[in-house]
Amino acid sequence: xEMNCEQLELLKEIMKVEFANVETALYLDTHPxxxxxxxxxxKYAYRLEMLKKQYEQKYGPLTHYGxxxxxxxxxxxxxxxxxxx
Numbered sequence: 001x002e003m004n005c006e007q008l009e010l011l012k013e014i015m016k017v018e019f020a021n022v023e024t025a026l027y028l029d030t031h032p033x034x035x036x037x038x039x040x041x042x043k044y045a046y047r048l049e050m051l052k053k054q055y056e057q058k059y060g061p062l063t064h065y066g067x068x069x070x071x072x073x074x075x076x077x078x079x080x081x082x083x084x085x
Contacts, residue, residue, distance in 0.1 A: 010055050014062075017048045
């Protein structure tokens with residue numbers, strides 16, 4: 001299955017926001033009193049949740065952990081090495 005431009009851009013945005021979310025979590029591990037970092041982390045976490053919902057509603061599951069409509073759609077998505085950046 002080939003990925004269209006819109007799908008690829010949404011996936012790239014998810015990866016960017018997920019990276020920022022992980023980085024702020026790591027920073028907060030050593031700076032738990034940094035209120036701005038916590039606010040940023042929460043902003044990224046919320047944005048990531050919304051982007052993933054948007055992607056999954058439009059293109060199917062990102063992982064095999066969640067619910068799936070019939071038929072099983074996770075296997076239909078291109079594998080990471082099949083994506084043409």
